[in-house]
Amino acid sequence: MGAAGSKLEKALGDHFPEGERYFGFENFGNTCYCNSVLQVLYFCVPFREKLLEYYEKNKNHTNPEESLLTCLADLFAQISMHKKKTGVIAPRRFVQKVRKENELFRAMPPTSILNFMGIYNHRSSVFVQDAHEFLNFLLNELVDILEKESSAAKDGTENLPKDGTENLPRDGTENGSTNGQANGVHKEPLATWVHENFQGILTNETKCLRCETVTARDETFFDLSLDIEQNSSITSCLKNFSSTETLNAEDKFFCDKCCSLQEAQKRMKIKKPPHILVIHLKRFKYIENLGRYKKLSYRVVFPLELKLTNTVEDADSEYCLFAVVVHVGSGPNHGHYVSLVKSHNHWLFFDDENVEIIDESAVQTYFGSAQEYSSNTEHGYILFYEKITSNANYQIGDL
Template structure:
């Protein structure tokens, strides 16, 4: 009895083990089948999508590729956060590390944004497509056709009379104010763009569609500035992405290429130079000679600086006149000799001893800029009257003033032994009279004493401040911002994409690096 029961239990155990193993095998087979089915479905979907999707360089671009400055055929340019490495095949060439990132496209402005790099990238094909579509849209709207003044038809006059939705520009209107995205240490470019876009005559020129480009390529900086003015005064409030402008600046000014911190003054001169070369004067001639040019850049920014070299023996004067776009002024605290306004009892002003105190205003800096300078015995110049090398004095004055005067306060000092930023405060006025510094002005200097005679009713040389560029930080690491003036003397601070309202006190209390003044009265020929 007991033996039979024991045998039956052993049989049941054996059957249970066999059944459990069979179940495990069945489960494994089912899982394998499911995985195979999933893989097959995924492969089918990938094949279908691959057949219907656009080319890879338009769908899944790589944020990093070779620099466009090297003329490579790669599609995208690196963003500010893309890692860089040295190209072993071409020493000295920067090349980005290749990686596949996700991105999105701004359908309104055409900008491409990389989520991984958190930056905007530039794509040649997308830019070409956007340009073609833009030309079609402009053609439909009549933009780019031959300029002519608008004369309303009878129908348009009737509509204007009965239009109930008229809008007026009020004191609260801020048209023309728009932030600029920082593309990686590009605040030096953004601050100059803000100053240029708020230059009244330059604004009127570009918004009137006066520029007619005949360049075959898309490398005209004047065309890009024209488009930039359209963007600024279109009424849009979202920050603008100046990637196309940065690309053209890098193309035409190779020394500014890269994402390192650059000098705003250096960018201003480079931008004016490229715009000058791409412009044509009123007679349709290329602007190749800065001394005889009538392009819009020279009409607004070019002045004439007169240099008089006087022989100390025969008192003969040699005069030269050179064009200028800006006036660079030395500051107290620099290693450059800084003469006092009144002569010292020991004659130090004539002996060449430097002084670092006294000048606290823009007018003081201009006085020193236009004072006679004794060249010394080590810098003798051959006199045309004496026919020999003699000691002489040199004096700079303004022969012709530009419509827009830009004053550069030399805060960055570079020398073989010293590199530093000069933080000396220099006060500057809202209104500036340049008459005392003109070559034709009635002024006398006796024993170093500065005297002047100014006609209070002469408004030909009076200027008004409309933009101030400031630099915060050190020489190695800093940031640029701009104060700009709108209508009715409203001031705003432009800090890349952020624009805030400012007071006149905020402007005048700022350190000041580049000061932009506009003539109050214009003469038309």
């Protein structure tokens, strides 16, 4: 990307952000799904900073166990500390680790997996995995690793006295403990920096129409998967997501207070919005009468600024769009992934090795197609919004 890199540097000129790096990623035949998501995560500044902190903390450990987390931290450090401002980096170690950890992301998964989530690379006609599946896998794997490391660290230190001496039994009890709990302290679930950035809470409310008792059940999420309709918007999709559903006939709700099946109303609301709101548009739908998946090229407007109104708390939560993973292709049998990223008030287009600066107005060309049949095959697939807070030290895209 020598010429392309020089072109990007020339286009930004004196406005090239100090200390920032814009690198494309080499494609190993069918890894655009991975490259597009990695670019977005790198320019998710709070996530990047935590990952680089992790790298600095662990880089001097002798013979550290290699994991997806260490591979990702090494990759981000390689970019951020590169002497050049632009270029191409091969995330080979990271991709190899991904393929080793999960067969879904190997070069050619089993036929059953192909049938379930198959998308083929429009350039080389080989299988390319789903970017949303990869994002979910990666975030959950990072959480598992961080939790295990935290648990191991606590197990190694929680029984040591503060003065660093050996832990000797006290009062005739083993390890100085007098009960079955860990020092009598209730252990709360660990909230990692992945949770702090991406996790939100949904509440599922069910109201019995006989006694009007409301039953609420909370669940956490890293992203919201939204059904889409033609010529709609993210706001309308979110309203449909939280719309009230009536449970009757065979779907009646068992009310604990009434001790019987009753008609009820059910709705899902956002109880706690996340700092980084990830919205997945369900563009691949299984059509029963066709017996296969079809890509929905519907036009879905996603604004640069989004307000969440139908929430339990923080009703005025406002978000700013900073990245989009785009699926390129007319159907689920072939495709490619690219990403759009806002960095330092500039929008950039990442297509594997290639990086270009684009105008903000170009983002709307990825809303989708207003007609069923269109030559436009580039559609927004995963949207990334950052919560705007008045006391934030920085905002993604504004650095």
